[in-house]
Amino acid sequence: MQTLKMVVTGPFNAGKTEFIQSVSEIDVVSTERRISSEIERIKETTTVAMDFGRITIDNEMALYLFGTPGQKRFDFMWEILSEGMLGFVVIVDSTRPETFREARKILETFRAYAPTPYVVAANKQDCDDAWETDDMRIALRLSHEIKILDCVAMSKDSVKTVLLELLYSILAELEAVDLQIA
Amino acid sequence: MAIKGNLHDFTLTQLLNLINLAQKTGTLVVEGSNEAIEVFFTDGKLAYAQTGQEDNSLVGILHKSQLLSSAQFRGIKANVNGMSDKELGLLLINANYFSQQDILLSLQNHFVDVLNRLFTWMEGFFQFETDVSPPEDKITVRVNLENIILEGSRQIRELEHLEEEIPSLEIGVKFVDRPGANVANLKLSTEEWRVIPYIDPKNTLRQIAKVTELTDIEIRQVIYSLVQAGIVEMVRSISHQGTPPSPRLPDHIVKGDKEEGKSLIFRIIDRIRSL
Ligand SMILES: Nc1nc2c(ncn2[C@@H]2O[C@H](COP(=O)(O)OP(=O)(O)O)[C@@H](O)[C@H]2O)c(=O)[nH]1
Ligand SMILES: [Mg+2]
Numbered sequence: 001m002q003t004l005k006m007v008v009t010g011p012f013n014a015g016k017t018e019f020i021q022s023v024s025e026i027d028v029v030s031t032e033r034r035i036s037s038e039i040e041r042i043k044e045t046t047t048v049a050m051d052f053g054r055i056t057i058d059n060e061m062a063l064y065l066f067g068t069p070g071q072k073r074f075d076f077m078w079e080i081l082s083e084g085m086l087g088f089v090v091i092v093d094s095t096r097p098e099t100f101r102e103a104r105k106i107l108e109t110f111r112a113y114a115p116t117p118y119v120v121a122a123n124k125q126d127c128d129d130a131w132e133t134d135d136m137r138i139a140l141r142l143s144h145e146i147k148i149l150d151c152v153a154m155s156k157d158s159v160k161t162v163l164l165e166l167l168y169s170i171l172a173e174l175e176a177v178d179l180q181i182a
Numbered sequence: 183m184a185i186k187g188n189l190h191d192f193t194l195t196q197l198l199n200l201i202n203l204a205q206k207t208g209t210l211v212v213e214g215s216n217e218a219i220e221v222f223f224t225d226g227k228l229a230y231a232q233t234g235q236e237d238n239s240l241v242g243i244l245h246k247s248q249l250l251s252s253a254q255f256r257g258i259k260a261n262v263n264g265m266s267d268k269e270l271g272l273l274l275i276n277a278n279y280f281s282q283q284d285i286l287l288s289l290q291n292h293f294v295d296v297l298n299r300l301f302t303w304m305e306g307f308f309q310f311e312t313d314v315s316p317p318e319d320k321i322t323v324r325v326n327l328e329n330i331i332l333e334g335s336r337q338i339r340e341l342e343h344l345e346e347e348i349p350s351l352e353i354g355v356k357f358v359d360r361p362g363a364n365v366a367n368l369k370l371s372t373e374e375w376r377v378i379p380y381i382d383p384k385n386t387l388r389q390i391a392k393v394t395e396l397t398d399i400e401i402r403q404v405i406y407s408l409v410q411a412g413i414v415e416m417v418r419s420i421s422h423q424g425t426p427p428s429p430r431l432p433d434h435i436v437k438g439d440k441e442e443g444k445s446l447i448f449r450i451i452d453r454i455r456s457l
Contacts, residue, residue, distance in 0.1 A: 003356070003357055003381070003382060004450070005379070023454075023457060052378075054357075055453065055454065055457070056359075056453075057449055057450055057453045058449060058453065061446075061449065061450075062357065062359075063450060063453075064357070156457065160454055160455070160457055163454050164451060164454055164455065167447055167450055167451050167454070168451075170447055171444060171447050171448075174440055174443045174444055174447070175440070
């Protein structure tokens with residue numbers, strides 16, 4: 001069985017767990033790790049949730065979805081997860097503009113670790129106070145070739161659309177690689 | 183009279199039992215394959231320990247046990263040039279940085295750690311020199327050996343057990359096709375998370391241990407617990423000798439073999455559409 005990997009990242013509470021849960025065929029395995037921060041003088045520990053879910057593609061292949069918190073101090077996790085991944089989804093809570101800056105930082109960092117395709121999911125679009133994707137594109141300073149997609153993480157169809165758009169971007173990247181080689 | 187030998191023939195458990203029962207005072211020096219460890223005993227109790235490789239200074243130990251931040255560590259280090267551990271300890275206590283208790287406890291933990299490390303050595307020349315005391319300027323502790331011996335033999339039994347469960351590091355691992363129901367409550371350790379991205383029959387345990395910088399024992403522990411948790415299973419590795427662990431991205435995508443790469447992505451697309 002070949003295993004492929006996609007990473008779902010984004011600020012705390014953006015909807016990563018919900019997103020993975022909507023399409024995973026196994027119950028999302030949420031794990032908690034205790035991390036003691038170097039900076040704190042006292043041994044303060046923080047509990048961090050990580051998720052992983054799975055979609056069996058066929059007899060030979062399974063796609064794993066890894067959810068990882070985006071905070072700066074979990075850099076090391078990103079580095080690990082970005083190893084060999086197909087692409088990643090950055091989930092942003094469209095109702096909380098105060099998290100956009102962080103989302104942007106996460107995006108840049110992840111991008112630096114893994115030059116693989118990614119899309120941005122503007123989550124919680126079912127909420128009244130959700131920002132529109134066009135406005136979010138500007139707030140997040142996304143260039144025009146990066147896709148930002150409406151998303152409601154509880155909806156399987158919505159999550160499917162986001163994953164499909166990411167896969168289309170991966171296809172496009174493959175074409176581009178080929179062009180460079182040729 | 184010096185007691186000399188190899189841990190291979192006379193185990194650490196036996197040695198510590200001897201030191202404990204005879205209430206010996208002296209220094210045990212053990213030379214491993216790439217490290218030497220020196221342990222001091224007073225009346226059969228652990229007094230002090232140091233390694234050839236690491237920072238054995240009081241500041242170094244306090245930093246390692248996270249009682250000092252990196253900034254404090256650097257600051258103090260720059261200012262205490264030439265000060266002995268005893269002097270520095272007094273200074274830190276007088277300046278209300280720490281209590282005497284804090285300092286002794288953190289030293290004690292460190293010394294026990296160093297001594298415990300010896301339990302994982304299967305080989306190593308040792309020599310016990312009677313009546314050699316720790317360096318004058320070092321702060322010493324008094325720790326009973328009984329618990330250390332007990333804990334150490336438990337560790338050895340675990341190691342033997344792990345070697346039975348995972349006899350070779352040349353095998354591979356893969357995610358199980360149907361994870362058990364218990365995975366939902368799983369909590370992974372940092373080491374386990376480090377290993378997860380490399381779970382692939384293409385990688386041998388030895389290769390995974392190398393890239394994740396885990397020791398032979400640690401990789402065995404991690405794999406054993408992932409197997410116990412029902413997440414991964416051991417398989418014959420399909421790795422080619424000498425090749426480094428490959429990322430889990432399929433080769434034809436990495437190498438830009440367009441048609442194969444595309445057909446693989448199309449398979450995923452079809453599947454996700456059908457969800
Ligand atoms: N209304 C709404 N709530 C959502 C959506 N996605 C997630 N949530 C809620 O937002 C909260 C945080 O989601 P969670 O998946 O735990 O966030 P995580 O920290 O990124 O894993 C939970 O209460 C979810 O039920 C969404 O699309 N719409
Ligand atoms: Mg979560």
